Amino acid sequence: MRAISITMVVLTHLGAKALLPDNDYIKNRVWELCAGVTGVNVFFAISGFLITRILLQEKSSTGSISFKNFYARRFLRLLPPLLLFYTAIVVLMKFDLIKTSLTSVFLSFFYLYNYTPYSIYSEFLGHTWSLAVEEQFYLLWPFVVASLAPNRMVRLTALIAFLSLLGFYLIAHVSYEHNGVVYTLNSWFYAHRLFIPAVGPIMIGAGCSVMVFYQFRFVKKWLSLAGTPWYCLLLFASPLYLPGFLFAAFPLVQAVGISLLLAWIFNNQQSTLTNVLEWKPLSFVGKISYGLYVYQGLFLGTSIEGNSIWIQQFPQNLIFTVGVAVLSFYFLEKPVLKFKKYFVTRQQPAGTAAAKKFS
Secondary structure, three states: OHHHHHHHHHHHHOOHHHHOOOOHHHHHOHHHHOOHHHHHHHHHHHHHHHHHHHHHHHHHHHOOOOHHHHHHHHHHHHHHHHHHHHHHHHHHHHOOOOOOOHHHHHHHHOOOHHHOOHHHOOOOOOOHHHHHHHHHHHHHHHHHHHHOOHHHHHHHHHHHHHHHHHHHHHHHHOEEEEOOEEEEHHHOOOHHHOHHHHOHHHHHHHHHHHHHHOOOHHHHHHHOOOOHHHHHHHHHOHHHOOOHHHHHHHHHHHHHHHHHHHHHHHHOOOOHHHHHHOOHHHHHHHHOHHHHHHHHHHHOOOOHHHOOOHHHOOOHHHHHHHHHHHHHHHHHHHHHHHHHHHHOOOOOOOOOHHHHHHO
C-alpha cells in the first residue's frame, strides 16, 4: 500500500494531471483517486494504524511505554535520509543551483513546514509538510496511548477527526483585517496543512488500530463481512459520488476506507488481495517508499515549473529519484536501522491475556 501511495505522489510531481482530458469531472473528481495528496493520506492512515499498534503491543506486554526507546527508533528510521537530503539542498543552494532560503530549510528540518508561509515556501521542500504533520503526531500520541483506556482513545480520535472535518470546511475561510484589507489564512499559507485538519486521516488510522487491537464489536463484525474490501473501495472512491457540499470531507472518508482495509488485510493474511499486495516488485517499492518520498523533493520538486537544472529534467529526475532511494535504503537506512535493537523494550515473559492474544 505504501508502494501505491508513493506512486501517486511521484506521478503527481511529474505532472501527470496535465495529461488528463480537459474535463471538469475527470480533473476534479477522478483525479482525486490517484492524486499526490491522496497518496499522502494513504501514508497517514498507515502511519496512524501501525504506530498505534506498536505502542499498544508494548503497553499490553510490559504495562508501560518507553518514550525514550520509541523516539530513538523513530529518529533512527526518519533522520538518516533527511540529513542526506538537507545536505544536498544546502550544497545546491551554495552554488545557486536552486532557489530557497535557510529559514525555509530550518522550518523543514524542525518539522514545521506545514506552517510555512508562501513568502519563503520552496517547491523542493514542500513535500516535507506531511513529514511535519506525522512528527507532530508522534510527539503527542505515545503519551495518549500510555495514559488513556481504549474507549477514551477511540473517543479522542473521533473528536480530533471531527475537528479535522470542521477544519476542512472552515479553516481556509478564517479571515482578519489589516490596514483595511481582509486576508484569509489561505492567502498566507496552505491552511489545510495545519495540524488540524491535516492529522485527521492519521487519527482515523489510529482509532481503527485501537478498535482492532481490543476487538471492538463493530470492527470485529465489519471484518467478518465477505464484501469488506469492496466496501472499503467504495469509501475510497467517495470523490466520485459525494455531493458538492460534502466533497471537502472526502479525505476523511477515504481514510476510513483505507484504515478498515488495513484492518481487514491484517486479519486476512491468506487472502488473494494480500498475496497481490505482497508481489515482490510492489513490496520492494514499499520498502524504499520513504526514501522515494524524501529524495523526490530534490529531483522532482512539487512544482514542475521550478525544475530547471539537469538533474531535475525528465527522465533523469525519475532515474535519480529511484536510484538514490535504492542506494540510500541499502547503504544508509538498513545499516542505521541495525541500531534499533538497542532501543527495543523487553517484554515480560508472562503477559496479560491481551498480550498473549496479540503477541
